[in-house]
Amino acid sequence: xxxxxxxxxxxxxxxxxxxxxxxxxxxxxxxxxxxxxxxxxxxxxxxxxxxxxxxxxxxxxxxxxxxxxxxxxxxxxxxxxxxxxxxxxxxxxxxxxxxxxxxxxxxxxxxxxxxxxxxxxxxxxxxxxxxxxxxxxxxxxxx
Amino acid sequence: xxxxxxxxxxxxxxxxxxxxxxxxxxxxxxxxxxxxxxxxxxxxxxxxxxxxxxxxxxxxxxxxxxxxxxxxxxxxxxxxxxxxxxxxxxxxxxxxxxxxxxxxxxxxxxxxxxxxxxxxxxxxx
Amino acid sequence: xxxxxxxxxxxxxxxxxxxxxxxxxxxxxxxxxxxxxxxxxxxxxxxxxxxxxxxxxxxxxxxxxxxxxxxxxxxxxxxxxxxxxxxxxxxxxxxxxxxxxxxxxxxxxx
Numbered sequence: 001x002x003x004x005x006x007x008x009x010x011x012x013x014x015x016x017x018x019x020x021x022x023x024x025x026x027x028x029x030x031x032x033x034x035x036x037x038x039x040x041x042x043x044x045x046x047x048x049x050x051x052x053x054x055x056x057x058x059x060x061x062x063x064x065x066x067x068x069x070x071x072x073x074x075x076x077x078x079x080x081x082x083x084x085x086x087x088x089x090x091x092x093x094x095x096x097x098x099x100x101x102x103x104x105x106x107x108x109x110x111x112x113x114x115x116x117x118x119x120x121x122x123x124x125x126x127x128x129x130x131x132x133x134x135x136x137x138x139x140x141x142x143x
Numbered sequence: 144x145x146x147x148x149x150x151x152x153x154x155x156x157x158x159x160x161x162x163x164x165x166x167x168x169x170x171x172x173x174x175x176x177x178x179x180x181x182x183x184x185x186x187x188x189x190x191x192x193x194x195x196x197x198x199x200x201x202x203x204x205x206x207x208x209x210x211x212x213x214x215x216x217x218x219x220x221x222x223x224x225x226x227x228x229x230x231x232x233x234x235x236x237x238x239x240x241x242x243x244x245x246x247x248x249x250x251x252x253x254x255x256x257x258x259x260x261x262x263x264x265x266x267x268x
Numbered sequence: 269x270x271x272x273x274x275x276x277x278x279x280x281x282x283x284x285x286x287x288x289x290x291x292x293x294x295x296x297x298x299x300x301x302x303x304x305x306x307x308x309x310x311x312x313x314x315x316x317x318x319x320x321x322x323x324x325x326x327x328x329x330x331x332x333x334x335x336x337x338x339x340x341x342x343x344x345x346x347x348x349x350x351x352x353x354x355x356x357x358x359x360x361x362x363x364x365x366x367x368x369x370x371x372x373x374x375x376x377x378x
Binding site: 171172173174175176179183191193215240241242243245246248249250254255256257 | 296297298300301308316366368374375378
């Protein structure tokens with residue numbers, strides 16, 4: 001099966017109402033393409049947590065996804081406060097979430113650790129007062 | 144068992160999905176933290192939760208969760224119900240607390256489920 | 269029912285409060301949102317959660333809960349453990365999921 005797809009999605013910061021919409025769309029699209037369910041799950045976690053992060057903390061962000069026969073590449077770029085301490089952000093349980101985010105059921109500090117857990121390759125860079133960039137690669141392979 | 148049976152066991156109300164009650168479920172996952180649902184809930188399970196925002200519906204859709212059971216008599220806002228209708232995910236509501244809801248379902252043979260996703264080396268404090 | 273009996277039957281690992289297990293358990297409470305547990309749990313409840321940070325100890329203490337059970341093999345944070353030892357709150361760990369341990373506890377208490 002030959003996979004070939006790419007698309008960009010813009011997400012508005014603070015738009016909690018539509019949170020998850022992009023991830024649902026991506027999942028359905030990839031599902032129709034025949035991507036195996038284990039991979040779909042990992043993509044879902046990566047995109048959903050990223051979407052929530054953009055909405056929770058940034059002014060706006062872009063999720064770009066590219067599917068090739070070998071792998072799925074997800075680039076996330078946001079315009080926002082950036083992450084002050086990347087090492088802390090990568091720790092399970094560390095959260096800077098406010099009450100609104102916690103009430104939604106997020107903000108447990110598992111977003112980035114969960115994304116890392118799903119990635120075969122993961123890069124995170126950030127500049128305070130500018131924004132954050134994540135690159136996630138998930139391999140589509142027969143192990 | 145079907146959602147009909149679940150409704151009986153939990154004395155539940157149907158908020159969305161009156162036409163899907165024949166659906167079979169065998170497993171359940173309870174959570175109020177959506178990150179955990181994303182990471183651990185198995186496709187085809189019931190999601191038991193006290194959260195009522197649209198996120199529970201989107202999360203369920205992404206994970207192919209069979210149906211949502213709201214506990215403690217919670218009633219979801221319109222936007223959640225509309226989304227559930229659109230994404231075809233039944234929502235039930237029971238007056239029991241999450242502990243008792245879990246207990247009653249467990250007693251009747253529903254099993255817990257934990258999906259293993261990705262690698263296992265969580266970075267932890 | 270004594271917490272010691274429950275811990276034995278359900279094969280919990282005891283992380284702290286071993287000397288406090290003779291207390292009675294009034295029921296179970298499952299929840300991860302602290303505001304919810306604060307509002308709705310009852311005195312003597314055994315609290316089942318996946319939250320591992322030190323705030324769980326304050327909640328358990330304020331609500332006079334019998335103890336805290338962490339699910340899916342989660343370990344309490346170091347400062348949670350320390351606080352629990354000081355406050356006298358037993359922390360136990362189960363490998364089971366929240367649903368399964370609640371189910372088993374429910375049957376045990378019935």
